[in-house]
Amino acid sequence: MKELLPEERILSIDIGGSNIKATILDAQGELQNEYKKVPTPIPASPENVLEAIQELLKNFEGYQKVSVGFPGYVRNGRVLTAPNLDTALWRNVNLQEELKAVLNKPVRLVNDADLQGLGVVKGKGLEMVITLGTGFGTALLLDGNLLPHLELAHHPVCGNKTYDQYIGEKAFKKHGEEKWNSRMMRVLAILKAVFNYDHLYISGGNASKLRFKLDENITIVSNRDGIKGGARLWQQGEHHFADTVYSAF
Numbered sequence: 001m002k003e004l005l006p007e008e009r010i011l012s013i014d015i016g017g018s019n020i021k022a023t024i025l026d027a028q029g030e031l032q033n034e035y036k037k038v039p040t041p042i043p044a045s046p047e048n049v050l051e052a053i054q055e056l057l058k059n060f061e062g063y064q065k066v067s068v069g070f071p072g073y074v075r076n077g078r079v080l081t082a083p084n085l086d087t088a089l090w091r092n093v094n095l096q097e098e099l100k101a102v103l104n105k106p107v108r109l110v111n112d113a114d115l116q117g118l119g120v121v122k123g124k125g126l127e128m129v130i131t132l133g134t135g136f137g138t139a140l141l142l143d144g145n146l147l148p149h150l151e152l153a154h155h156p157v158c159g160n161k162t163y164d165q166y167i168g169e170k171a172f173k174k175h176g177e178e179k180w181n182s183r184m185m186r187v188l189a190i191l192k193a194v195f196n197y198d199h200l201y202i203s204g205g206n207a208s209k210l211r212f213k214l215d216e217n218i219t220i221v222s223n224r225d226g227i228k229g230g231a232r233l234w235q236q237g238e239h240h241f242a243d244t245v246y247s248a249f
Helices: 046-059 095-103 112-120 163-167 169-195 223-235
Strands: 009-015 019-026 036-039 065-070 073-075 078-081 107-111 126-132 136-142 156-158 199-203 218-220
Touching: 009 046, 009 112, 009 223, 019 046, 019 223, 036 046, 046 095, 065 095, 065 112, 065 223, 073 107, 078 095, 095 107, 107 112, 107 223, 112 126, 112 136, 112 199, 112 223, 126 169, 136 163, 156 163, 156 169, 163 169, 169 199, 199 223
Parallel strands: 009 065, 065 107, 126 199, 199 218
Antiparallel strands: 009 019, 019 036, 073 078, 126 136
16 A cells, blocks of 8 residues: 655545535544535536535645545546436546546545545455445445445345335335334345455444344444545555546446
């Protein structure tokens, strides 16, 4: 892994379906100021989101690099899907390059669960991170290195229901805590069998609603625990982020 210079500061941006948040981290991933946020614009087009980010960052200064978490499938800085914003508006948008041009700084853009994962893992063996919020986010890392992203949220898990539909926020509200927990037990058994991870980390707003005993190699973490991901993203190899042109699906 590459090391950041001790004096370097990283602007970390989290693009969400409801809000866009930003803060500045030091090279160790420690907060240099509290998060500031603006509402995610409606419609959340690339142009509107870029404008909102520029408005948010008016009083941010003193950073050398930028890390961005995006709620969708990202490959080499290019958005392929954005289900919580609008895939039709975002497909094949090279947001990494557009932010680089706007901010005049080096930028790395990854899926938001991947950025969270970088912040919480120990860097030993195969580690998996899942987020339980509006939808279902996933990240896989091997010895602290990001593996190719999987949008497991959109894979059918029960009949025609995807993970998002089966255990997302809407399912929790519709079916209640008891049934949702039963579903989560089933999901965790599937993940254990499929990935055979060394450690699993669970974050997101609904992680605190799990009511059954977890395996010893499963840890619940907070979103705040993932803040270090903004700095650790710049310790990943260059091959994850080199610009490559991909045609739209």
